[in-house]
Amino acid sequence: MNDQANQPRVGQAIGASLEATKQNLLDVTQRFVAADADEELRDRVEPIVDSLTSHFSKVAFVGQVKAGKSTLVNCLTHKADLLPSDINPWTTVVTQLNFGHPSGRHSGAIFRFFDDAQWDRLAKRGGRLGELTEGLLEDYKKEMLNEQVEAMRHRAQLRLSDQFETLLGKAHRFEKVNRSVIERYVCSGDAPQERIRNPQAGRFNDITRVAEIYFEQEPFGTPICVMDTPGINDPLLIREEITQQHLENAEYFVVVLSAHQPLTESDVRLVRILKALKRDQIVVFVNRIDEIHHLAEDFEELRGRVKANLNNELEGLDVPVLMGSAAWANYSITGDESDIDPEALEEFAKFRGVELPEGGLENADEPTRRAIARQVSGLTELEDTLSTMLLNGAKSSFLGSAASALVSLSRQSSEQTKIRLDYLSQESGPGRTVLTPETKEEAIKLVRDRLSMRAHAITQAGRNAWAKLLTNLEGDATKFAKAQQEGLAGVLATLKRGQDIHIDLDPLRDRLRDNYVKRFDEIQNRIWLDLRALSKELRELFDPEIEKRLRHINIETLGVLSLSPRTDPLYRTVTLDLSTGWLGSLFESSGTKAEKMVNTIQVQFADMCRELIESRREEFETAVERSANSYIIDVTRILEELAGKNVSSVDTSEAKREADAAEAQAQLELTETVVKELEGIAEELGLETELDD
């Protein structure tokens, strides 16, 4: 069969454009390293090359139960039927499909099981409810959730009997996988006590924490991990919990909606969490359009409404909204017509202006029908959008940092060679270096001391700012909690069994988030300015002649700039702890109960705030330290050069000197070409490479 529908589009494979730029950068870097044999330079370049070669884009498919995530992932990866799908809620495990994994592993699978601690945490998290924006957990729900967790344990034990305990914390590894192996781990399967269609399906799913499956990079253009996740808004609250816990592991998101209900409150809530995680590389795929009768009439309005609502939610961020059908895409790949309504396909193809053969779809041969299905399935748009997203994401992250670091290093290298050439061509002969070994050591010490003093001050100022912010946030939480207390006591006094209590915690979350993000930006900006000023200050320690030579060296700020605030802990569910239990608490006064509840809110939010701050503070400190170290390495290299490190000793002959000069000249030319090319790439990526002054 040679129909095109079945083949990934060559040269337009997802991520091919990103890969091309990356390869280009690597090639130039290779020539750069070949031209300059300096050991220290290699040490500096190596991690950058690593960051390029080990980079692995991660795309997660998220959305409500039965939106069609698993089916869509199968289509995108051209692995029809790999991931199990079903009419009932099915996917239970975050399933990572790794294509061209940097570790070199390109086949087989690992299924990792919960260990005792993780299992416990899951069970406890089970006690905290998955309703992110609704806050407090009511009594009956707590019961319901405990039941669910119990049922899950029970089910696992039924299915695994005595294996259960021994499996926890272990993993199952396979050299080869197929659908039936995967089915044992990642989907819920039929309940074990029932008449069972497939006794193996779902066997291990309750204890599987994550599934990693490995493939060659084909059909993708770049190493990539495509993640399928359990659906949100499942009455089995644990599934949503699992997905939420994994959101941070991906950088790109395909939010799958069902065209039957384009954009519900639940979807909006998911998008809000993504926004809180600062994950704005999102594409929305409105799936199942094949099932909507006479969609043509509502098509534009539907897309428009989804776009407008999202735009509103994301404060103006323009998210691409694609419309399509995994069923049509699947048909185009497999030729399996069983889920297809040919009339709907024909009607929609006409609406999209697809040219149909005479006599309509019915008269078309199979390859043509499949090609038409592919055209209207939205799969091509999804591939293209993902490609663009991957490239843009890379520009503002690893690819961008690598390119600008390489530009700076290549410029330094050329400076170094120029210094050497200067010496070699001096009339008065070699030996008249600008720095003696002693003055060089002094200079290095001078820079080192000043740098470490300033870096310490920057770190200290940062710590103070973070501490102040923490106090601030805790104050917000306390104020909010106290304000609730009185009203809460009233509500509790009249509360009947089974009734819900509502405390809307979203205003608090939003206030904390806004406050945190604002101060985060301020702190980041402060550090950035301090580092820039420091670069200047350090250069000014030197005579103009030396300073001129150091002009390409700056304290790197990309590490600091690439950090972003993490607000997701705020959106975790907050537990209401009436520790005595419902019955016991009946005998307490509602005032005491309210106070207890308010305390729980306060304590939990204080924990969250601490978490928000501590991890980021450490990251900032590491970034500053790393920049300072690189700076010292770079400056030392130039100063060594100025002290004549690479120039032959005094007694060499004129001829030797000339030969050295010629060699340096050749190297300079090579390096200059490299500089030009790197600057070209950086420009293509939209980076600033102009010098300060």
Place this chain on the structure above:
Amino acid sequence: MTDNSSHMPELAVLSEFLSLTAQEESSGGLHDEAHRLYVGLHSQPRVAVAGEFSSGKSSLVNLLVGTDLVQTSVLASRLPTILYEYGTEQKIMVGWWSDTAEDKREFADLDSAAELKPDFIRVTLPADILRMVSLIDLPGTNDPLRAKERTLEMADNAHILLWCTNAVQAWRETERRTWSQLPGQLKENGILVITHVDLPSIRKSLDRLMKRMTDELSSHFHALIPFQSPKAAKARKDGTVSNKTAWEEAGGAQLLENIATLAATVRKESLASARALIEKEINPRLEALRAEAAASVPKPGEILEEWRSTVDGIVSRVEGDKSIGTDEFLSLCRAAVQDVSRMLEHPGLEGPAVAALKAEFRGAAHMFDQSRLADGDEGPEEAALILLQLGYELGSFAAQDG
């Protein structure tokens, strides 16, 4: 609304009790309870059709009542609640839950009625099913642009629940949660309608879907019914079944049966409660209330006195404040008419003269209600003439008596 009082003596008792206790603010609980039962018996049980947006509620209601007044679309509808009641002809009216008086304005279509932002739109239709039950087509939930609390409130006015869930994503947490917040009594009379089962992706494994639904939900619902709107619509054109087999296969027959069963149950329960209330609480008090009422029958002279002082009040109000607007003037007139009407409704007042007078006042109230008065300056003039005329009639009634 059909009147069942003719074959239900309980209704007559409740009605008498209600009018005897109408003035008593303090009778509180009992009066309200009697009122609830009276409404429950007097009108058809109300069926609330609820579910998330685009779950197929309107498609279902449309084909039950046999019209396509409400547009169905995959886009979330922006219409308010629609209440369908029996009537000999199609009328579209608006209403607010807090208003006791009926708004008699009629509208050409739903959209123009919706412009007034009413709590609900009331549609009367000569559809068979509406002789048995009233239907409430509720706004969908889980719509980011609409708060579900309003929908929940509206469900308070219903006796039977049809919860629509789309088979494609049946019974998600948001649905379960909203459903769980409905009043307990309503949930007890619930039917789960699983829509969209005609779709190919559902048809091939419907048994497995139904298995899950049955395991999880059969104890929470009176029935779980897989439903196919498109097929049902073809089988039942304009409210009558033309293709019995298709109607059955679509789930229509099963749905109607279950609605009928629940409606009968609701009626039986209301009747039993009414009987119990009459026996235990009302009958023992009825004689005393009647005697009390007989003693407190307003004298025609007193009614006339009340009328005159109210009208004098209006006159001095208008003369004292020249800036008083037409609308305010008309609403003062309307209040005066209602006041005296209420006095005339006293059960102790009887006879053809009273009946004639009541009719006069009702007619006048109707004029004010419907703003049937002329536009512009002639409106107030006409209103004043009506007041004059009514005063005249009241005067001669009082004179006859005295």
